[in-house]
Amino acid sequence: MSQQRVTYTPESLLRVAVELFNERGYDGASMGQLAEAAGITKSSIYHHVRGKEDMLRLALERATGVLFALLDEPDATTGRAIDRLRYVVWRATEVLIEELPYVTLLLRARGNTETERWALDRRRELDHRVADLVARAAAEGDLRADIEPRLAARLLFGLVNSVSEWYRPGRSGAGPRQVGEAVAAVAFDGLTA
Amino acid sequence: MSQQRVTYTPESLLRVAVELFNERGYDGASMGQLAEAAGITKSSIYHHVRGKEDMLRLALERATGVLFALLDEPDATTGRAIDRLRYVVWRATEVLIEELPYVTLLLRARGNTETERWALDRRRELDHRVADLVARAAAEGDLRADIEPRLAARLLFGLVNSVSEWYRPGRSGAGPRQVGEAVAAVAFDGLTA
Protein backbone atom coordinates (compact mmCIF):
# COMPACT_ATOMS: atom_id res chain seq x y z
CA MET A 1 0.00 0.00 0.00
CA SER A 2 1.43 3.34 -1.08
CA GLN A 3 2.37 5.75 1.67
CA GLN A 4 0.17 8.78 1.25
CA ARG A 5 1.37 12.26 1.93
CA VAL A 6 0.00 13.58 5.19
CA THR A 7 -1.48 17.01 4.74
CA TYR A 8 -2.69 19.50 7.30
CA THR A 9 -5.86 21.48 7.66
CA PRO A 10 -5.91 24.74 9.61
CA GLU A 11 -7.68 22.87 12.41
CA SER A 12 -5.27 19.95 12.65
CA LEU A 13 -2.31 22.31 12.54
CA LEU A 14 -3.91 24.41 15.27
CA ARG A 15 -4.12 21.33 17.44
CA VAL A 16 -0.40 20.71 17.09
CA ALA A 17 0.29 24.38 17.78
CA VAL A 18 -1.80 24.44 20.96
CA GLU A 19 -0.03 21.37 22.33
CA LEU A 20 3.29 23.10 21.75
CA PHE A 21 2.09 26.41 23.22
CA ASN A 22 1.02 24.59 26.38
CA GLU A 23 4.25 22.66 26.60
CA ARG A 24 6.56 25.65 26.23
CA GLY A 25 4.36 28.67 26.82
CA TYR A 26 3.14 30.78 23.92
CA ASP A 27 6.18 33.09 24.07
CA GLY A 28 8.60 30.24 24.64
CA ALA A 29 7.32 28.32 21.63
CA SER A 30 8.75 29.30 18.25
CA MET A 31 7.42 28.78 14.74
CA GLY A 32 10.55 26.76 14.08
CA GLN A 33 9.57 24.37 16.87
CA LEU A 34 6.02 24.20 15.54
CA ALA A 35 7.36 23.36 12.10
CA GLU A 36 9.44 20.60 13.64
CA ALA A 37 6.53 19.25 15.69
CA ALA A 38 4.29 19.28 12.65
CA GLY A 39 6.92 17.86 10.31
CA ILE A 40 6.65 20.70 7.78
CA THR A 41 8.66 23.88 7.25
CA LYS A 42 7.96 27.28 8.75
CA SER A 43 6.82 28.69 5.45
CA SER A 44 4.32 25.83 5.01
CA ILE A 45 2.63 26.86 8.23
CA TYR A 46 1.77 30.21 6.66
CA HIS A 47 -0.09 28.44 3.90
CA HIS A 48 -2.63 27.25 6.46
CA VAL A 49 -2.73 30.04 9.05
CA ARG A 50 -2.30 33.75 9.03
CA GLY A 51 0.31 33.83 11.75
CA LYS A 52 1.37 32.85 15.26
CA GLU A 53 -0.96 35.20 17.06
CA ASP A 54 -3.85 34.16 14.85
CA MET A 55 -3.49 30.57 16.00
CA LEU A 56 -3.54 31.84 19.55
CA ARG A 57 -6.69 33.83 18.82
CA LEU A 58 -8.49 30.83 17.33
CA ALA A 59 -7.57 28.69 20.32
CA LEU A 60 -8.61 31.25 22.93
CA GLU A 61 -11.88 31.94 21.12
CA ARG A 62 -12.68 28.28 21.27
CA ALA A 63 -11.91 28.03 24.98
CA THR A 64 -13.91 31.09 25.98
CA GLY A 65 -16.75 29.94 23.74
CA VAL A 66 -17.27 26.62 25.48
CA LEU A 67 -16.95 28.15 28.94
CA PHE A 68 -19.53 30.83 28.28
CA ALA A 69 -21.81 28.26 26.69
CA LEU A 70 -21.92 26.19 29.85
CA LEU A 71 -23.12 29.16 31.86
CA ASP A 72 -26.16 29.30 29.60
CA GLU A 73 -27.08 25.65 30.02
CA PRO A 74 -30.51 25.09 31.65
CA ASP A 75 -29.08 23.53 34.84
CA ALA A 76 -26.84 26.57 35.22
CA THR A 77 -29.61 29.14 34.86
CA THR A 78 -32.63 27.69 36.67
CA GLY A 79 -33.13 26.51 40.25
CA ARG A 80 -31.62 27.38 43.62
CA ALA A 81 -28.31 29.18 43.43
CA ILE A 82 -26.47 26.44 45.35
CA ASP A 83 -27.72 23.77 42.91
CA ARG A 84 -26.81 25.88 39.92
CA LEU A 85 -23.38 26.49 41.46
CA ARG A 86 -22.78 22.79 42.07
CA TYR A 87 -23.72 22.12 38.47
CA VAL A 88 -21.42 24.88 37.18
CA VAL A 89 -18.44 23.63 39.21
CA TRP A 90 -18.93 20.05 38.10
CA ARG A 91 -19.69 20.96 34.50
CA ALA A 92 -16.85 23.47 34.20
CA THR A 93 -14.43 20.76 35.28
CA GLU A 94 -15.85 18.44 32.66
CA VAL A 95 -15.67 21.08 29.92
CA LEU A 96 -12.14 21.99 30.97
CA ILE A 97 -11.12 18.35 30.54
CA GLU A 98 -12.98 17.95 27.23
CA GLU A 99 -11.26 21.00 25.78
CA LEU A 100 -8.12 20.66 27.91
CA PRO A 101 -5.48 22.06 25.52
CA TYR A 102 -7.58 25.12 24.61
CA VAL A 103 -8.73 25.91 28.15
CA THR A 104 -5.22 25.39 29.51
CA LEU A 105 -3.90 27.92 27.03
CA LEU A 106 -6.61 30.36 28.11
CA LEU A 107 -5.80 29.93 31.79
CA ARG A 108 -2.15 30.69 31.12
CA ALA A 109 -2.70 33.79 29.00
CA ARG A 110 -0.59 36.63 30.29
CA GLY A 111 -1.50 39.75 28.35
CA ASN A 112 1.55 40.24 26.17
CA THR A 113 -0.51 40.33 22.98
CA GLU A 114 -3.75 41.99 21.93
CA THR A 115 -5.33 38.55 21.67
CA GLU A 116 -4.36 37.66 25.22
CA ARG A 117 -5.69 40.94 26.56
CA TRP A 118 -9.01 40.23 24.86
CA ALA A 119 -9.07 36.75 26.37
CA LEU A 120 -8.28 38.10 29.84
CA ASP A 121 -11.21 40.47 29.53
CA ARG A 122 -13.44 37.56 28.66
CA ARG A 123 -12.15 35.59 31.64
CA ARG A 124 -12.92 38.48 33.95
CA GLU A 125 -16.46 38.51 32.60
CA LEU A 126 -16.77 34.79 33.33
CA ASP A 127 -15.38 35.25 36.81
CA HIS A 128 -17.91 38.00 37.52
CA ARG A 129 -20.83 35.82 36.48
CA VAL A 130 -19.68 32.98 38.68
CA ALA A 131 -18.96 35.32 41.57
CA ASP A 132 -22.55 36.58 41.27
CA LEU A 133 -23.83 33.06 41.52
CA VAL A 134 -21.69 32.42 44.59
CA ALA A 135 -23.01 35.60 46.18
CA ARG A 136 -26.57 34.40 45.51
CA ALA A 137 -25.93 31.03 47.09
CA ALA A 138 -24.46 32.77 50.13
CA ALA A 139 -27.46 35.12 50.34
CA GLU A 140 -29.78 32.11 50.28
CA GLY A 141 -27.92 30.77 53.33
CA ASP A 142 -26.46 27.74 51.56
CA LEU A 143 -22.79 28.63 51.93
CA ARG A 144 -20.79 28.79 55.14
CA ALA A 145 -20.95 32.29 56.54
CA ASP A 146 -17.37 32.49 57.80
CA ILE A 147 -15.91 32.71 54.28
CA GLU A 148 -16.62 35.77 52.20
CA PRO A 149 -18.41 34.98 48.91
CA ARG A 150 -15.68 36.69 46.85
CA LEU A 151 -13.02 34.55 48.49
CA ALA A 152 -15.21 31.48 48.07
CA ALA A 153 -15.62 32.20 44.35
CA ARG A 154 -11.87 32.53 43.90
CA LEU A 155 -11.14 29.29 45.74
CA LEU A 156 -13.84 27.51 43.76
CA PHE A 157 -12.46 28.43 40.41
CA GLY A 158 -8.93 28.04 41.59
CA LEU A 159 -9.79 24.45 42.37
CA VAL A 160 -11.53 23.88 39.03
CA ASN A 161 -8.84 25.58 36.98
CA SER A 162 -6.04 23.76 38.77
CA VAL A 163 -7.22 20.55 37.11
CA SER A 164 -5.61 21.83 33.90
CA GLU A 165 -2.22 21.65 35.59
CA TRP A 166 -2.28 17.90 36.25
CA TYR A 167 -5.04 16.16 34.35
CA ARG A 168 -3.74 14.05 31.47
CA PRO A 169 -6.22 12.09 29.30
CA GLY A 170 -5.78 8.41 29.77
CA ARG A 171 -3.14 8.89 32.43
CA SER A 172 -4.94 10.31 35.44
CA GLY A 173 -6.90 7.20 36.31
CA ALA A 174 -10.22 9.00 36.52
CA GLY A 175 -12.37 10.19 33.65
CA PRO A 176 -13.80 13.69 33.14
CA ARG A 177 -17.05 12.85 34.93
CA GLN A 178 -15.27 11.32 37.90
CA VAL A 179 -12.88 14.24 38.25
CA GLY A 180 -15.77 16.67 37.88
CA GLU A 181 -17.69 14.93 40.62
CA ALA A 182 -14.62 14.80 42.87
CA VAL A 183 -13.97 18.52 42.37
CA ALA A 184 -17.58 19.36 43.26
CA ALA A 185 -17.54 17.00 46.25
CA VAL A 186 -14.35 18.47 47.65
CA ALA A 187 -15.42 22.02 46.94
CA PHE A 188 -18.74 21.73 48.78
CA ASP A 189 -18.13 19.01 51.34
CA GLY A 190 -14.36 18.97 51.82
CA LEU A 191 -11.94 16.08 52.18
CA THR A 192 -12.55 15.09 55.76
CA ALA A 193 -14.25 11.74 56.35
CA MET B 1 17.11 67.80 50.33
CA SER B 2 19.29 66.48 47.54
CA GLN B 3 17.83 63.74 45.38
CA GLN B 4 20.07 60.77 45.88
CA ARG B 5 20.87 58.38 43.10
CA VAL B 6 19.01 55.13 43.59
CA THR B 7 21.32 52.16 43.25
CA TYR B 8 20.46 48.52 43.04
CA THR B 9 21.71 45.46 44.83
CA PRO B 10 21.45 42.04 43.22
CA GLU B 11 18.57 41.31 45.55
CA SER B 12 16.57 44.46 44.87
CA LEU B 13 17.09 44.03 41.15
CA LEU B 14 15.98 40.41 41.40
CA ARG B 15 12.77 41.58 43.01
CA VAL B 16 12.02 43.87 40.07
CA ALA B 17 12.90 41.08 37.67
CA VAL B 18 10.61 38.55 39.33
CA GLU B 19 7.68 40.98 39.22
CA LEU B 20 8.24 41.41 35.51
CA PHE B 21 8.68 37.68 34.90
CA ASN B 22 5.36 37.05 36.61
CA GLU B 23 3.62 39.82 34.71
CA ARG B 24 4.76 38.74 31.26
CA GLY B 25 6.05 35.22 31.72
CA TYR B 26 9.75 34.49 31.85
CA ASP B 27 10.03 34.01 28.07
CA GLY B 28 7.78 36.96 27.32
CA ALA B 29 9.83 39.30 29.49
CA SER B 30 12.92 40.83 27.94
CA MET B 31 16.02 42.36 29.47
CA GLY B 32 15.05 45.56 27.73
CA GLN B 33 11.76 45.60 29.61
CA LEU B 34 13.57 44.83 32.86
CA ALA B 35 15.91 47.73 32.22
CA GLU B 36 12.90 49.96 31.68
CA ALA B 37 11.12 48.69 34.78
CA ALA B 38 14.25 49.17 36.86
CA GLY B 39 15.10 52.54 35.36
CA ILE B 40 18.63 51.54 34.32
CA THR B 41 20.13 50.30 31.06
CA LYS B 42 20.54 46.71 30.02
CA SER B 43 24.28 46.81 30.48
CA SER B 44 23.82 48.05 34.04
CA ILE B 45 21.87 44.96 34.85
CA TYR B 46 24.90 42.84 34.02
CA HIS B 47 26.90 44.66 36.61
CA HIS B 48 24.65 43.14 39.30
CA VAL B 49 23.64 39.76 37.91
CA ARG B 50 25.24 37.15 35.73
CA GLY B 51 22.34 36.87 33.30
CA LYS B 52 18.65 36.37 32.74
CA GLU B 53 18.59 32.68 33.53
CA ASP B 54 20.66 33.28 36.64
CA MET B 55 17.99 35.58 38.02
CA LEU B 56 15.46 32.88 37.31
CA ARG B 57 17.66 30.36 39.13
CA LEU B 58 18.00 32.57 42.20
CA ALA B 59 14.24 33.12 42.34
CA LEU B 60 13.33 29.47 41.91
CA GLU B 61 15.91 28.39 44.49
CA ARG B 62 14.34 30.76 46.96
CA ALA B 63 10.83 29.48 46.28
CA THR B 64 11.72 25.79 46.51
CA GLY B 65 13.78 26.50 49.64
CA VAL B 66 10.92 27.95 51.63
CA LEU B 67 8.49 25.27 50.50
CA PHE B 68 10.79 22.42 51.50
CA ALA B 69 11.53 24.17 54.78
CA LEU B 70 7.88 24.17 55.77
CA LEU B 71 7.68 20.41 55.31
CA ASP B 72 10.38 20.09 57.97
CA GLU B 73 8.62 22.26 60.54
CA PRO B 74 7.67 20.40 63.74
CA ASP B 75 3.90 20.69 63.17
CA ALA B 76 4.40 19.17 59.74
CA THR B 77 6.41 16.19 60.91
CA THR B 78 4.87 15.10 64.20
CA GLY B 79 1.33 14.04 65.12
CA ARG B 80 -1.58 12.43 63.27
CA ALA B 81 -1.31 12.61 59.50
CA ILE B 82 -4.59 14.55 59.17
CA ASP B 83 -3.35 17.19 61.63
CA ARG B 84 0.01 17.45 59.89
CA LEU B 85 -1.81 17.72 56.55
CA ARG B 86 -4.08 20.49 57.81
CA TYR B 87 -1.03 22.34 59.05
CA VAL B 88 0.82 21.87 55.75
CA VAL B 89 -2.13 23.14 53.70
CA TRP B 90 -2.63 26.18 55.85
CA ARG B 91 1.07 26.88 56.23
CA ALA B 92 1.83 26.36 52.53
CA THR B 93 -0.80 28.93 51.67
CA GLU B 94 0.78 31.34 54.14
CA VAL B 95 4.28 30.75 52.78
CA LEU B 96 3.02 31.08 49.21
CA ILE B 97 1.59 34.49 50.09
CA GLU B 98 4.68 35.59 52.02
CA GLU B 99 6.92 34.71 49.10
CA LEU B 100 4.26 35.30 46.45
CA PRO B 101 6.40 36.54 43.54
CA TYR B 102 8.97 33.76 43.92
CA VAL B 103 6.48 30.95 44.42
CA THR B 104 4.30 32.21 41.58
CA LEU B 105 7.30 32.06 39.27
CA LEU B 106 8.01 28.53 40.43
CA LEU B 107 4.44 27.42 39.80
CA ARG B 108 4.56 28.75 36.27
CA ALA B 109 7.89 27.22 35.30
CA ARG B 110 7.61 25.36 32.05
CA GLY B 111 10.83 23.53 31.40
CA ASN B 112 12.32 25.55 28.56
CA THR B 113 15.58 26.12 30.42
CA GLU B 114 17.90 23.95 32.50
CA THR B 115 16.94 25.98 35.54
CA GLU B 116 13.25 25.36 35.00
CA ARG B 117 13.80 21.66 34.52
CA TRP B 118 15.66 21.57 37.86
CA ALA B 119 12.82 23.44 39.52
CA LEU B 120 10.22 21.09 38.07
CA ASP B 121 12.16 18.16 39.51
CA ARG B 122 12.12 19.82 42.89
CA ARG B 123 8.38 20.44 42.61
CA ARG B 124 7.77 16.79 41.81
CA GLU B 125 9.72 15.88 44.93
CA LEU B 126 7.54 18.22 46.97
CA ASP B 127 4.40 16.80 45.45
CA HIS B 128 5.51 13.26 46.31
CA ARG B 129 6.09 14.14 49.93
CA VAL B 130 2.68 15.75 50.25
CA ALA B 131 1.02 12.88 48.40
CA ASP B 132 2.61 10.50 50.93
CA LEU B 133 1.11 12.50 53.77
CA VAL B 134 -2.31 12.45 52.12
CA ALA B 135 -2.03 8.68 51.69
CA ARG B 136 -1.19 8.39 55.40
CA ALA B 137 -4.19 10.46 56.41
CA ALA B 138 -6.42 8.30 54.20
CA ALA B 139 -4.94 5.11 55.68
CA GLU B 140 -5.70 6.43 59.16
CA GLY B 141 -9.33 6.79 58.10
CA ASP B 142 -9.44 10.57 58.32
CA LEU B 143 -10.15 11.30 54.68
CA ARG B 144 -13.30 10.50 52.76
CA ALA B 145 -12.95 7.10 51.15
CA ASP B 146 -14.73 7.89 47.89
CA ILE B 147 -11.87 10.04 46.60
CA GLU B 148 -8.55 8.42 45.81
CA PRO B 149 -5.65 9.84 47.86
CA ARG B 150 -3.68 10.73 44.71
CA LEU B 151 -6.61 12.71 43.37
CA ALA B 152 -7.12 14.29 46.79
CA ALA B 153 -3.46 15.37 46.89
CA ARG B 154 -3.72 16.98 43.46
CA LEU B 155 -6.91 18.85 44.35
CA LEU B 156 -5.38 19.98 47.64
CA PHE B 157 -2.34 21.51 46.09
CA GLY B 158 -4.31 22.76 43.16
CA LEU B 159 -6.36 24.75 45.62
CA VAL B 160 -3.32 26.02 47.52
CA ASN B 161 -1.36 26.88 44.40
CA SER B 162 -4.31 28.64 42.78
CA VAL B 163 -4.01 31.35 45.41
CA SER B 164 -1.00 32.63 43.48
CA GLU B 165 -3.26 33.45 40.56
CA TRP B 166 -5.47 35.94 42.40
CA TYR B 167 -3.96 36.96 45.72
CA ARG B 168 -2.65 40.51 45.68
CA PRO B 169 -1.11 42.00 48.85
CA GLY B 170 -3.24 44.78 50.21
CA ARG B 171 -5.90 44.22 47.60
CA SER B 172 -7.51 40.91 48.43
CA GLY B 173 -9.26 41.98 51.59
CA ALA B 174 -7.93 39.11 53.63
CA GLY B 175 -4.43 38.68 55.03
CA PRO B 176 -2.16 35.64 54.61
CA ARG B 177 -3.38 33.99 57.80
CA GLN B 178 -7.03 34.48 56.89
CA VAL B 179 -6.57 33.14 53.39
CA GLY B 180 -4.56 30.20 54.75
CA GLU B 181 -7.31 29.36 57.19
CA ALA B 182 -9.98 29.72 54.50
CA VAL B 183 -8.08 27.42 52.16
CA ALA B 184 -7.70 24.78 54.87
CA ALA B 185 -11.36 25.14 55.89
CA VAL B 186 -12.64 24.75 52.35
CA ALA B 187 -10.22 21.94 51.61
CA PHE B 188 -11.24 19.81 54.58
CA ASP B 189 -14.81 20.92 55.29
CA GLY B 190 -16.07 22.35 52.00
CA LEU B 191 -18.15 25.42 51.25
CA THR B 192 -21.59 24.18 52.15
CA ALA B 193 -23.21 25.71 55.23
Place this chain on the structure above:
DNA sequence: CACCATAGACCGAACGTTCGGTCGGGCGCT
Protein backbone atom coordinates in the same frame (compact mmCIF):
# COMPACT_ATOMS: atom_id res chain seq x y z
C1' DC C 1 -5.37 7.60 -23.10
C1' DA C 2 -2.19 11.47 -23.23
C1' DC C 3 -1.38 16.06 -22.46
C1' DC C 4 -1.87 20.43 -20.31
C1' DA C 5 -3.38 23.90 -17.08
C1' DT C 6 -4.49 24.85 -12.55
C1' DA C 7 -4.61 24.63 -7.67
C1' DG C 8 -3.08 23.06 -3.28
C1' DA C 9 0.63 21.94 -0.28
C1' DC C 10 4.87 22.40 0.35
C1' DC C 11 10.00 24.55 0.65
C1' DG C 12 14.73 27.34 0.83
C1' DA C 13 16.34 31.73 1.25
C1' DA C 14 15.99 36.05 2.91
C1' DC C 15 14.03 39.98 5.43
C1' DG C 16 13.54 43.29 9.31
C1' DT C 17 13.24 43.11 14.08
C1' DT C 18 14.23 41.66 18.68
C1' DC C 19 16.76 38.98 21.69
C1' DG C 20 20.54 38.31 25.55
C1' DG C 21 24.73 39.78 26.18
C1' DT C 22 29.70 42.23 25.70
C1' DC C 23 32.93 45.99 25.25
C1' DG C 24 35.08 50.16 26.28
C1' DG C 25 34.33 53.89 28.67
C1' DG C 26 32.47 57.98 31.89
C1' DC C 27 31.05 59.88 36.33
C1' DG C 28 30.81 60.50 41.18
C1' DC C 29 32.25 59.34 45.63
C1' DT C 30 35.72 58.12 49.07
Place this chain on the structure above:
DNA sequence: AGCGCCCGACCGAACGTTCGGTCTATGGTG
Protein backbone atom coordinates in the same frame (compact mmCIF):
# COMPACT_ATOMS: atom_id res chain seq x y z
C1' DA D 1 43.77 57.35 42.41
C1' DG D 2 40.66 53.68 42.72
C1' DC D 3 36.30 51.65 42.81
C1' DG D 4 31.39 51.03 42.20
C1' DC D 5 27.72 51.93 39.33
C1' DC D 6 26.31 53.39 35.46
C1' DC D 7 25.83 53.83 29.94
C1' DG D 8 25.99 53.94 24.50
C1' DA D 9 27.24 51.32 20.84
C1' DC D 10 27.51 47.21 19.17
C1' DC D 11 27.46 41.97 18.44
C1' DG D 12 25.80 37.25 16.81
C1' DA D 13 21.81 34.53 17.11
C1' DA D 14 17.03 33.77 16.94
C1' DC D 15 12.62 35.43 16.02
C1' DG D 16 8.08 35.75 12.96
C1' DT D 17 7.10 36.48 8.46
C1' DT D 18 7.45 37.06 3.29
C1' DC D 19 9.05 35.99 -1.32
C1' DG D 20 9.60 33.37 -5.25
C1' DG D 21 9.64 29.16 -6.25
C1' DT D 22 8.81 23.46 -6.90
C1' DC D 23 6.14 19.31 -6.80
C1' DT D 24 2.05 16.60 -7.02
C1' DA D 25 -2.70 15.64 -7.85
C1' DT D 26 -6.74 16.60 -10.39
C1' DG D 27 -9.81 17.79 -13.99
C1' DG D 28 -10.69 19.17 -18.71
C1' DT D 29 -9.93 18.57 -23.55
C1' DG D 30 -8.71 16.46 -27.88
